[in-house]
Amino acid sequence: MATIPGLVLSHKQNHPNSVALRYKQLGIWNSYNWDDYLNEVSILANAYKSISIGKGTVVAIYGNNIPKLIFSIAAIQTLGGIVVPIHPESTSIELKKILSESETEFLISEDQQQVDTYLDIESDCQVKSVIYLDGRGMINYKNDKLHSYDELTANASSANFESEIQALSDNDTAFYLFDEHEDSIYKVSHAALTKNSEKIISLNSLTEKDSIVSYLPLSIPTNLLFTYITSLSSGMSLNLPESNQTIEKDLQEIGPTILYAPSFVFKHIITSISYRIESATESNYNRYMSNYKTLMEIYDREVSGTMSLFDKIKKIWVMLTTFSPAKNVFGLTKIKHAFVSDGVLSKVNFDFFHAIGVEIQHSFGQASSCGCISVQPDHSVSSENVGSVMSGAEIKINNKSEVCFKTDCMAELLSGESNIEDGWVNSGYVGKIEETGNVVIRGRSEDIITLKSGKQFSPESIENLISCSPFVKSSVVIGQDQKSVSVIVIIDPNSVNSWADRKNIRYTGYTELAAKQEVKDLIKDHITCVNDTLESELKVKRFVVLHRTLVMTQGEVSKTMEVMRKSVAINLKDVHSAIENNKDSFTVNDVDQLSYELNINKI
Known part of the structure; x- marks a missing residue:
């Protein structure tokens, strides 16, 4: 059952009481085990079935990562529907393109912000019904297409959808994913996504005992793969922070073992440390700068294999007095794998994280490759490459130095156009392959x-x-x-x-x-x-x-x-x-x- 609803059903049957999802609301963490998860999905599937969502129905999910929208994904796919994740900050122009080209029939919106953006382009789309989760600010809205999520689900009850889930095909389309760089929409099957996530799980020995944080919207294809799909494939818990403003505190409380984020998040962590140090007393400032210099000098010797016993003792000391508390503040203490989604970190930032014991792993992928083609192994000490190609995929460099690939986890352009030339997809990036087989990405060809x-x-x-x-x-x-x-x-x-x-x-x-x-x-x-x-x-x-x-x-x-x-x-x-x-x-x-x-x- 390599479908998304099938994975939920499998986890419910095998370990129903394990934590599947955590969500922080109003400062309180709420947990759902796999039994709760499937129950929520079943209730929503019943509700969505009552408004004629079924096989092939295209439904857009427009909002942040909150449980109601997370459960809605599996509920829609249980009925054979196709989910279109949309970023909560999408502009009206982007929203119009996604809704019209995907031929979306139903739109599930988080709150007034998303509803207002939709109303700006309503006449240009084929949406039959808009379901909003939070109706605050919309009491005077007069539009027959607008319906309350609470009213829709008020009389819905849990039902047994096991036969419907068993009937789903791995090759059914699961998502339509928008790539903002290519300005294109891709259709992706259940099998392609789950197979790609299984590769990541196998490479990094991830298990159901791990936990991962997802605070970037699932509309970002790479984030969808590394967080949502990988949590379902492995059975690990998916943790949803309250907001981006509370992420530092939330990470500290969660203590995840897996972190997946774009490079700006890791840069933000370093900037936040700097911000705190600049605000510190002169003695604390000087102590930090001295310990930072010592740590990086020891790390250089560690990488070169010349680290002495005295270096090891000094590192333990500077970690205990300076950097371990900093790791704890940002929830990095338990991190085993820290995946970077877009490009590479600078050598300075990459080396700093490795020096404090946070194993940064660069990765490379796009919507067309179902989120990932290559990923660094843990304990990699190169800040330049994005790792070697994963199993089932190949990468070559064409005569324009552009990175081309083929993979058994391929997405297709929704337009029906082919992006394959002589069996290869041009990624639109320039780069090279090192003698070690690792891929180096230099940047976008057009840039x-x-x-x-x-x-x-x-x-x-x-x-x-x-x-x-x-x-x-x-x-x-x-x-x-x-x-x-x-x-x-x-x-x-x-x-x-x-x-x-x-x-x-x-x-x-x-x-x-x-x-x-x-x-x-x-x-x-x-x-x-x-x-x-x-x-x-x-x-x-x-x-x-x-x-x-x-x-x-x-x-x-x-x-x-x-x-x-x-x-x-x-x-x-x-x-x-x-x-x-x-x-x-x-x-x-x-x-x-x-x-x-x-x-x-x-x-």
Whole structure:
């Protein structure tokens, strides 16, 4: 029974009292065992059956990771339906594309925010009914398509759907998954997802005794595989934090053994540590910096195999006095596997996590590959590669240095178009295969920059180095047809705020702080250090400290906080133009209809 409802049924039969799902609500953790899980799924399946959801019905799940939506996935698929996960922050344009191209008939929305976004594009879709979970703020809405989840399920009772679950085919379509980078929708079978998750489980010896956290929405294909599907395949507990604002406290309380997150989450952990240290007393600040230096020196010797007994004793000491408490604050104490979903961490950040005993494992995958093609083994000490290809898959590099793959866990384009050429799928990334068989991803093909000299490079390689500073939230490298490399720097508000307070620098908000000469000097010093590691043609010559952060709803960053360069180039065209025309100062007419004065800083 390698279907999602089949896995739920199997766990209920084999270990009904084991914890399947935890969810924090109003500060209290609520648990569901597998018996509870199947019961909730059965009640919802009965309710959804009453409104004619059945074989082949397309139902969109629009919201955050909360139990009602999690249970709805298996309930819909129990009836033979197809689930379309949608990110809770999707714009009306993105929502319109997903609903119309998937021919969604039913939309299950979390609250008013999602309902309002749908109502903006209602006339462009074929949705028959919208079921909302939280009706607050919608008492005066007059729309015959809107129905309350509570009213729908009020009279529904648990029923035995075992025969329906047994009748499901592994090859039935389970999900329609949207890839925001490709702007395409893929259809994925139960078998493809569960088979891919079993590979991850086997490679990392995951069991039902493990626990994993999922706070990114399941609309992100890689997150769907590594958290939701893998928890079902292995029987481990899936833990849902209350919100992104409480994630640090929630992780500490849960103490998961598996963490799966995009690189920005691990960067955020380091930035949070820095923020706390910048706010500490001078003696604690100095102690931390000294212990950090000692830890990293010992780690270098550990990796090279020259670690002495005295080093081991010193490491135990600095861990006990400094870094073990920090691990506990962020819920990392029990972590056995920490998977990174998008690209790679910078060497500085990668080495730090390994030094404190958090085994970072880079992975690579897309919607077209059902979430994963390659993953690093645990105890890997390379910050550059994304591991070797998993069983049942192959990777090759074409004559344009693009990464191409084939796998037995393939998704298909919903449009019916073929993305396969001579048996291979072009990932859209450039990279190489090392002699060890590990895959190195350099960046997206469309993002490759060519300088005026003809020198080509991936901007991500420089951005990773610049963004490894706790004072830098993100960065955007510019250089196409230019004589030299320039960069837009977005400062991290928390860590820079603490640093500014420590330096007695006064400011009234983010924009004023970003404009401070002291902040520009701070960033300049960091970029100067980065330049020391770069070849001469790639050294950054100019930079701009942006007056704001990049905004997801404006399409400037992806759902996993990757820079979306096309949108940034459009929204910040004044910045690009000033850099290209070598101006010293310029005015930005921003998307908020306000104007800002910025300067280009030379190095």
